[in-house]
Amino acid sequence: MKAPPINPGAxxxxxxxxxxxxxxxxxxxxxxxxxxxxxxxxxxxxxLLGRRRSLALxxxxxxxxxxxxDKCHYFLGTGDPNNMPVARAELMRKVYRRxxxxxxxxxxxxxxxxxxxxxVLNQWYTYFYQCSQCRRCAVFCPFGIDTAEITMAARxxxxxxxxxxxxxxxxxxxxxxxxxxxxxxxxAWLDSCQFLEEELKEETGADIKIPVxxxxxxxxxxxxxxxxxxxxDTMMGYAKLFHAAGISWTTSTYASEAGNFGLxxxxxxxxxxxxxxxxAARELQVKRLVIxxxxxxxxxxxxxxxxxxxxxxxxxxxxxxxxxxxxxxLIREGRIKLDKTKNDGLSVTYHDPCNLARAGGLTEEPRExxxxxxxxxxxxxxxxxxxxxxxxxxxxGLLTEELMDVRMKGAKPRxxxxxxxxxxxLATPCAICKAQFPAVFQHYGLDGQIVGVMDxxxxxxxx
Amino acid sequence: xxxxxPALLYAAAAIFLIGMxxxxxxxxxxxxxxxxxxxxxxxxxxxxxxxxxxxxFGFRSLFKADHLFWxxxxxxxxxxxxxxxxxxxxxxxxxxxxxxxxLTEIQFEWLAQVAGSAVGVLAMATLLALLVRRCAAxxxxxxxxxxxxxxxxxxxxxxxxxxxxxxxxxxxxxxxxRFVSGWLAFSPAAPPSDPVFTVHVLLICALLVxxxxxxxxxxxxxxxxxxxLNQRNNPRDRRHVNPWDALPAHSPRQSP
Numbered sequence: 001m002k003a004p005p006i007n008p009g010a011x012x013x014x015x016x017x018x019x020x021x022x023x024x025x026x027x028x029x030x031x032x033x034x035x036x037x038x039x040x041x042x043x044x045x046x047x048l049l050g051r052r053r054s055l056a057l058x059x060x061x062x063x064x065x066x067x068x069x070d071k072c073h074y075f076l077g078t079g080d081p082n083n084m085p086v087a088r089a090e091l092m093r094k095v096y097r098r099x100x101x102x103x104x105x106x107x108x109x110x111x112x113x114x115x116x117x118x119x120v121l122n123q124w125y126t127y128f129y130q131c132s133q134c135r136r137c138a139v140f141c142p143f144g145i146d147t148a149e150i151t152m153a154a155r156x157x158x159x160x161x162x163x164x165x166x167x168x169x170x171x172x173x174x175x176x177x178x179x180x181x182x183x184x185x186x187x188a189w190l191d192s193c194q195f196l197e198e199e200l201k202e203e204t205g206a207d208i209k210i211p212v213x214x215x216x217x218x219x220x221x222x223x224x225x226x227x228x229x230x231x232x233d234t235m236m237g238y239a240k241l242f243h244a245a246g247i248s249w250t251t252s253t254y255a256s257e258a259g260n261f262g263l264x265x266x267x268x269x270x271x272x273x274x275x276x277x278x279x280a281a282r283e284l285q286v287k288r289l290v291i292x293x294x295x296x297x298x299x300x301x302x303x304x305x306x307x308x309x310x311x312x313x314x315x316x317x318x319x320x321x322x323x324x325x326x327x328x329x330l331i332r333e334g335r336i337k338l339d340k341t342k343n344d345g346l347s348v349t350y351h352d353p354c355n356l357a358r359a360g361g362l363t364e365e366p367r368e369x370x371x372x373x374x375x376x377x378x379x380x381x382x383x384x385x386x387x388x389x390x391x392x393x394x395x396x397g398l399l400t401e402e403l404m405d406v407r408m409k410g411a412k413p414r415x416x417x418x419x420x421x422x423x424x425x426l427a428t429p430c431a432i433c434k435a436q437f438p439a440v441f442q443h444y445g446l447d448g449q450i451v452g453v454m455d456x457x458x459x460x461x462x463x
Numbered sequence: 464x465x466x467x468x469p470a471l472l473y474a475a476a477a478i479f480l481i482g483m484x485x486x487x488x489x490x491x492x493x494x495x496x497x498x499x500x501x502x503x504x505x506x507x508x509x510x511x512x513x514x515x516x517x518x519x520f521g522f523r524s525l526f527k528a529d530h531l532f533w534x535x536x537x538x539x540x541x542x543x544x545x546x547x548x549x550x551x552x553x554x555x556x557x558x559x560x561x562x563x564x565x566l567t568e569i570q571f572e573w574l575a576q577v578a579g580s581a582v583g584v585l586a587m588a589t590l591l592a593l594l595v596r597r598c599a600a601x602x603x604x605x606x607x608x609x610x611x612x613x614x615x616x617x618x619x620x621x622x623x624x625x626x627x628x629x630x631x632x633x634x635x636x637x638x639x640x641r642f643v644s645g646w647l648a649f650s651p652a653a654p655p656s657d658p659v660f661t662v663h664v665l666l667i668c669a670l671l672v673x674x675x676x677x678x679x680x681x682x683x684x685x686x687x688x689x690x691x692l693n694q695r696n697n698p699r700d701r702r703h704v705n706p707w708d709a710l711p712a713h714s715p716r717q718s719p
Contacts, residue, residue, distance in 0.1 A: 006605055051707055053493040054690050060486065061685040063678050064611050065536065067528035069602040086606050103610075103676045112608040138501055140528035142518065142536075143681060144689035146499065267496075271708075303498045303698045307705050319699040361502035361696055387503065388527075 001413040003070035007079035014406045015126050016165035016398075023169040026176070027269060030162035037161040038116050042099055044160040045153075049100065054149040059096045061143050062089060068137035068147070073390045074130050077409030082127045085137035085147040091123050092154050125163055128154040130406055132396035133264070133296075134354035139387050151396070156266040164265060167400040171261040175273050180225035180257035189253050192228045200236055204463045208243045210235065213284065214250035220281050221249050221323070222258040222301075223292030224431035227452075231434055234293050237454030240461045241327055244336045249290075255280035258297035259431065264397030271308045274300055278309040287316035292323050293429035293452045295353030295395065298360040322356075324429055327457055328365040331372050337462040343374035346449075348456065349423040350379070351414065351437075352389035353430035363387075366429055366453045373460035384417035392428075394436035404439070411440040418446065429453045468664055469642075469651035475668035482675025487683050495690040496705035504696035511695055518686045532596065539589035545582045546625075553579065554643045576629075583626045590619055614679055617670055624663040632657055 021031030034040060049056045068085040070076065075083035082088060090112075097104030097113035104113030114120060133148035158164060174183040184192070193210040200208040211217060219242070227235040242249045255276040262269030281289050289312075291301045301320040305312070312318035330336050350370055356362040363386045370377050384390050393410030394403075418426060425448055426437060437450040505511045517523040522540075526533045552560035553575045561571040594615050597603045628634040638655040645652035654660055674680060686692060695701075 003602070006601055050493060051496060053490060053495045053688065054499060056493045057490050057685065057688055057690075060490075061678065061681040063681060064603075064606050064608065065525070065532075066600075066603040066606055067525050067532065069606065071528065081605050084602060084606060090606070101676070110609060112610060135501065138691055140524055142522050142525040143685040144501065144518070144524065144691035146501070146691045149499065267708075306698060307497055307703045308708075311702060358501055359499070361504065363503065387501070 001076050001416050003076060004079040006081050008081055010078045010080035011074075011083065011130060011406050011409075012080070012126060014130065014403055016129055016167055016400055016402050018125075019164045019166045019169040023166060023173055024162050024164060026173055027159075027169055027265070029159050029164065029169075033162050037121075041116060041121075041157050041161050044157045045095070046100070048153050048156060049096075052149065052153065054146060055153045058089065058143075058145040058150055059093050059100075062086060062093065062145055063143075064090075065142070067140050067142060068145075071137045071140050072131075072147075073134070073136070073393060073413045074132075074406065074410045077393070077412040078406065080130075082123070083130060085141075088127050088131060089145070089147055089150045091120070091127055092150055095120060121158070121163065124154050124158060128158070129165060129398065129403070132354070132391045132394065132398055132410070134391035134395055135358045136354065136388065136390065139358065148396075152263075152266075155264065159266045165397065165400070167402075168261050168264050168397040171259075171397075172265060172269050172273060175257055175259075175261065175276070179252075179254050179276065181259050181261060182225045182229065182257075184225055184228065184256065186253040189228065189251075189256055193251070196228075196232055196236055196239070199232075200239060203236075204240070206243065206463045208236075208239050208463070210239050211248075211250040213253055214248075215283075216285050217248045217250040218287045219247055219249040219290050220255075220284055220286040220288075221251055221290045221292060222255055222277055222280075222297070223251070224259050224294040224297060225257045226431040226435065227292055228256075231293070231431065231452055231455075233455035233458060234434075234452035237452065237456075237458030237461075238292065238323060240458045240463060241323075241330070241336065241454065244461050244463055245330045246335075250284060250286065252280040252284060254283070258291050258294045258301070260297060260300040261397060263296055263300055270300065270304065274305055275309045277301070277305065278312065281312075282314055289315065289320040290323055290326055291320055293431060293434075293454060295355035295360075295430035295432060298322055298362065299355040302360055322360070322362055322365070324362060324365040324369060324453055327454070328368045331369065338373055338457075338460045339462055340373060340375050340460055342460045343456055344376075346374060346425045346456070347376040347378065347421075347423045348374055348425045348427050349418065349421045350377070350385070350453075351392065351418075351426055351428040351433060352385055353428060353433055354389060354391050354395055356429065357386055357389045366427075369453055369457055370427060373457050378421050378423055380417040380421055384413065390414040390417065392430075392433040392436040393440065395432055399432050399435055407436060408440060408443045411436065411444075415440060415444045415446065418448075423448065425449045425451060427451050427453050427456060465653040466651055468654050468661060469646050471668050472646060472664060475671040479671035479674060482672075483680070483683050486675055486680050487688075490684070490688050494706045495694065496707065498694055498696075498698040498703050499690050500694035500696045501691045502696055504694070506695055506697050506700075508695065511693055515687055515693060518692055535589050535592040535596070538585060539593060542582050542586035542589060545578075546586060546622075549575070549579050549582060550643075554640050555647060557640060580629055583622065583629055586622045587619075587626060590615065590622060594619070610677055614673070614677060617666065617673065621663065621666045621670060624659050624666060627659050628657065628663065632659055634660060 094114040103111040131151040138146040171181045260273045262273040390413040393407045635655040641652040642654045
């Protein structure tokens with residue numbers, strides 16, 4: 001997509017509602033900004049500089065070459081210069097220079113250093129919540145500078161002085177209190193599973209179970225909770241897959257959420273939310289963990305879980321597996337039978353969720369599955385898929401009503417890529433993408449279904 | 464005056480070495496708590512080595528970003544590397560280089576003249592291209608700070624003064640060699656009388672002092688140390704411990 005002309009301040013007003021004490025305090029954060037917020041923020045900043053090389057290095061070495069400038073979907077969609085990854089990082093870098101570098105302390109503005117004022121804090125809150133931590137910019141940076149690391153650090157600093165979005169903190173709190181991001185209580189979870197079992201019976205005539213809290217099952221499947229309500233075809237797809245392959249499995253009401261919004265807030269919450277998965281697996285005495293269709297959940301599970309709350313050696317297989325890896329393996333081994341024609345009429349393209357492609361190394365398995373379960377699969381242009389995939393526009397904790405304008409604009413590069421395919425169906429294994437795209441399709445007047453990979457597998461599988 | 468220039472150069476070199484050492488040591492001691500390698504990433508150490516070599520010597524990511532910009536950036540860095548090598552070979556170890564290359568003295572001086580001229584022109588041309596890009600292209604202009612232009616100007620002046628001596632000046636090559644080798648051997652000799660030589664060396668002093676405190680610090684291993692590029696993509700196969708969070712902060716829930 002061609003870069004738009006620069007439009008200063010285009011999205012300066014797009015900001016999420018701030019969380020109040022009722023949400024902040026339970027997460028161990030100050031209920032309101034303390035009087036000495038600046039000193040506290042800088043203290044946290046210093047702490048993170050000593051703890052994360054990605055941050056310390058990125059703040060020092062950026063050459064402002066601009067290779068990343070036109071790679072961010074939010075910049076491409078909005079033209080706001082602060083959405084150029086380098087400029088977004090400069091918001092943090094100018095404060096870094098002022099307080100942590102010799103040049104900035106001595107030369108001030110001449111060295112592009114700036115005080116951490118309330119205005120700067122507002123800029124941070126605006127633009128570090130207009131970054132979906134998708135890491136596309138990092139793919140093009142000659143030093144591998146990852147803006148997601150800078151965004152995460154800025155959010156962690158802000159959280160430490162009680163500045164955090166209502167949306168993200170609300171979701172994290174629900175995950176702690178109830179076990180999932182949607183706040184589905186145990187009774188409703190059980191009801192819903194039963195309802196889906198009836199649906200499955202009606203559709204296939206077989207007794208396909210969606211087990212809950214079943215001790216000693218082989219697999220603990222942790223789906224995004226949206227799969228139980230919004231994306232029920234995905235949930236039924238999992239059930240059919242396990243049934244057809246004869247694998248004993250269970251879900252858990254304690255860890256009924258794969259997603260981890262702690263990743264969008266701070267390390268502490270990332271770790272705490274993740275712990276529920278490990279505890280549930282231990283308690284249910286399963287042999288292994290399988291993660292459902294969710295992008296950042298996969299990052300948290302495959303890259304972080306063992307470090308955060310491991311070792312996972314109490315499991316027979318300590319390697320968490322993604323449902324797409326499992327399904328592709330079962331197809332390769334011939335353990336499930338498929339009828340491709342069941343998906344005839346659908347012309348499908350695949351949207352790589354950022355976290356699967358750039359942080360989870362999972363790009364080929366979903367394609368393998370799609371090619372096995374349908375006849376008409378087509379790719380979007382090469383510079384918009386795999387490691388160069390464009391975010392749906394709502395990742396990183398941005399899937400909230402207040403940011404609708406930014407979300408729609410940020411989806412533009414993906415929409416343009418989709419249009420070139422002539423497909424009538426967009427498949428993607430990520431609950432956030434699946435929640436975002438219906439709004440996007442409506443906004444841009446696109447026709448087509450939005451489905452999960454397991455939805456299509458579920459249709460083709462022979463029970 | 465004869466000793467002032469070497470003295471300044473010693474001071475600048477000391478600041479450069481200590482400054483760079485300090486920066487690199489600080490990066491090295493800062494842990495990477497989590498596996499954040501960009502995927503698809505190499506699973507093995509040799510794969511990582513290959514990725515880093517491609518990045519450092521081929522600017523692979525930059526190539527993906529912008530082909531034309533890559534051409535200028537890569538050629539510019541290459542020419543700087545060649546200039547550094549040329550100064551080493553031509554000024555510091557001329558005898559050794561001549562023997563190593565198996566050339567007669569006349570052949571060697573001719574090669575130094577031709578190659579040095581070519582690289583000097585290349586460095587100048589590519590640096591000007593980068594400067595024009597920074598001034599003229601909308602996005603690079605927008606993100607540029609004073610220090611970005613300062614770095615380019617400093618390098619431009621160093622290269623320009625070098626080229627002036629090669630193409631227009633009456634530089635005493637022998638005296639230059641004596642000056643440089645003497646300086647390296649801690650027995651300083653007088654610099655050549657050409658004032659441009661003095662300016663060239665003074666600018667180099669400024670650059671040496673400037674590097675550790677600016678973005679140019681990236682020559683100290685930016686790519687090499689970057690966790691998104693130098694980690695192995697194996698978090699499920701090998702335990703990665705966060706050194707500042709080695710113990711679980713929360714005791715695992717007990718089975719009922």
